[in-house]
Amino acid sequence: MSAHGFSKLVYSTESGRVCPDCKQAVDACACAQTKKSAVLGNGQVKVARQTKGRGGKCVTVVTGVALDAEALGALGKQLRSRCGAGGTVKDGVIEIQGDHCEVVLQALLQAGHAAKRSGG
């Protein structure tokens, strides 16, 4: 197999820089937009309580929500304020400190997500 020398080339046009992903002029490129609005979950929303590997501390974990990163972050914020607890949103997973499965489940259902309890 020979190396693909073309991939080493720096692409450019008269109008300026070219996106390395889509080869469109940066001005016309939609990659950043697409990435930003990429839906993270598969829509099979699961609410689970996790204690393993957390020094006995309990967290409520929400996975599978079919939202993009920005909307998921906003949802995480809503859920945290609803529960009055801290937490994070990372890699498409919402974590809320403490056992708030019922509250989170109801909040998700009210927001139109077909959420289900998962595990214990």
Ligand SMILES: [Zn+2]
């Ligand atoms: Zn692009």
